[in-house]
Amino acid sequence: MSSFYGGGPNTIRTAPVTLLLGPAGHPGGVIRLRNGTVGLRFTILYAGVFLISGIGLLALTFLLAGGGRSTAPAGLRPPADGGTDAIYQQVRHLQEQLAEVNAQHSRQLLIGSLLALTVMAVVSVLAGRALARRVLRPLRVITAATRRISADNLDQRLGVSGPADEVKDLADTIDGLLERLEASFAAQRRFVANASHELRTPLATMRASVDVAVAKPGAAPQTLALGDRLRTQLDRVDQLLDGFLMLARAQHGTLAGAAEVDVARLVAQAVSDRGAGIAARRLSVTEDLRPGMLIRGDTALLARMVENVIDNAVAHNEEDGWIQVETFREDAEVRLVVQTGGHVLDQRDVDRLARPFERLGADRTGSENGSGLGLSIVAAIAAAHGGRLELLARPEGGLRVSIALPYVPVPAEVRP
Structure with missing residues (x-):
């Protein structure tokens, strides 16, 4: 046989x-x-x-x-x-x-x-x-x-009934594998969430100690310089922990308080909040935001997803560069597309950016300042809402980030 x-x-x-x-x-x-x-x-x-x-x-x-x-x-x-x-x-x-x-x-x-x-x-x-x-x-x-079983519903089982034959053994083996996968996924999520929470207390203590040392009268210049460096590093660790928490929440698969959200409004707010950073790098931003691009999901997670995409476009860009942002509907999906200029990138390297802690290093300006979780969080939030993240290296240079999410039709009574 x-x-x-x-x-x-x-x-x-x-x-x-x-x-x-x-x-x-x-x-x-x-x-x-x-x-x-x-x-x-x-x-x-x-x-x-x-x-x-x-x-x-x-x-x-x-x-x-x-x-x-x-x-x-x-x-x-x-x-x-x-x-x-x-x-x-x-x-x-x-x-x-x-x-x-x-x-x-x-x-x-x-x-x-x-x-x-x-x-x-x-x-x-x-x-x-x-x-x-x-x-x-x-x-x-x-x-x-x-x-039909995915990472979001590992609690489901095949539950095949019948005589104890080869097919029943196969189904029971798959059920055992799903049980072990569910336990592994749950342990990983609990560890990330618990570790992030537990590390915030010593970080807060370290930050308070640095503030006290710097605020003392007659502090030495070396102390002030060391305090500034420690604050910078503490901010990076705090940002990393916040990314861990957001990633664990997005991967959990439960969307609390789902509501209808206009993607165009989230993008406009994110671009406006980062006006100072955009001006500091002398970036030109072109927006083509069509209203009524409704999706259904967690407002906080979706706002974080849009913010991460805009942050990525601002941080990993060249001086005097450009950013193009547009929202539109494509079939039964709402598309958010953010494009930036820059050097020509390798598509194989770009495909890895949706993984945690993946960077392009020297190929992208400012890669050493990020946590490496930005686009992985975007991918996790998009997947939690039934969407997907697509990354494309532009042939003429730069990056094209596209997010596709299920479209929610606007009721006739609320249309303008």
């Missing part, structure tokens, strides 16, 4: 299957067994078994019917006297007629056998297909149920 599913040599030596499939490794075969689906393999093997049985039965019937051989009478000699010559001629004629009838019957039997064999071949394929579908139906049910 291992050769049936695996990549080893085919040890099932049936003439019809070999005839249908061709020799092992021979490219001229009609259908190669090891390259087809499991359903096709079962169909061919079942059809082969039925076809062998039919060929054997027809061959046995043909042999028992005489094998198509008609023998002329032998050993009959003409009589010595001429009185019985007429009787001899009559017997001879009857024997020839009988031989002709036997030959005709053999031809009819051969034609009938060929027709029956053709019908048997068609019936064998149909019966093999039906049996294959019947045998594989439990596997199709398991596959469909497994596909």
Whole structure:
């Protein structure tokens, strides 16, 4: 059975299957067994078994019917006297007629056998297909149920009932795997959330100690400089912990207080709040924000998602650069697209930016100042709302960030 599913040599030596499939490794075969689906393999093997049985039965019937051989009478000699010559001629004629009838019957039997064999071949394929579908139906049910389970609903189980056979063992194994995955995901989320919360207390104590040391009268210049450096590092750690909390919340999959949110308003607010940073880097911002781009979700998470995208465009940009922001509807989705100029980037490196702590290093200005969680948080929030994040390296240089989220139609009574 291992050769049936695996990549080893085919040890099932049936003439019809070999005839249908061709020799092992021979490219001229009609259908190669090891390259087809499991359903096709079962169909061919079942059809082969039925076809062998039919060929054997027809061959046995043909042999028992005489094998198509008609023998002329032998050993009959003409009589010595001429009185019985007429009787001899009559017997001879009857024997020839009988031989002709036997030959005709053999031809009819051969034609009938060929027709029956053709019908048997068609019936064998149909019966093999039906049996294959019947045998594989439990596997199709398991596959469909497994596909419906994602990281957000790992608490679901297949729960296959029935006799303790191979299919039941497979389903129970998958249920055990899902249980271990659920425990692992929950432990990871609890650790991130708890560690972030627990680290805030010592950080607050360190910040207070730095403030007290700097605020003392007559503090040495070295103390003031050290205090400024420590504040900067503490701000970075605090930003990192805040990113951890937001990432854990987005990946949890539960959206508390979901409401209808206009993406265009979130973008306009985020750009306005970062006006000082945009002016400091002398960036030109072009906005094409179409109103009514409604989505449904957690307002705080969606605002953080938009802020991270705008922050990424401002921080990882060149002096005197540009930013283009637009919102529009595409089919049943709302699109937020943010484009920036800059150096030509490698798409393989850009694809990694949605992972935590991934940066482009020296290829992007300001990469050393970020936490490496900005776009990973964006991807997690978009996924939690049924959307997706797409990153594209622009051929002429720079980055194109696109977020697609499910569109919520505006009710007719509130349309302008």
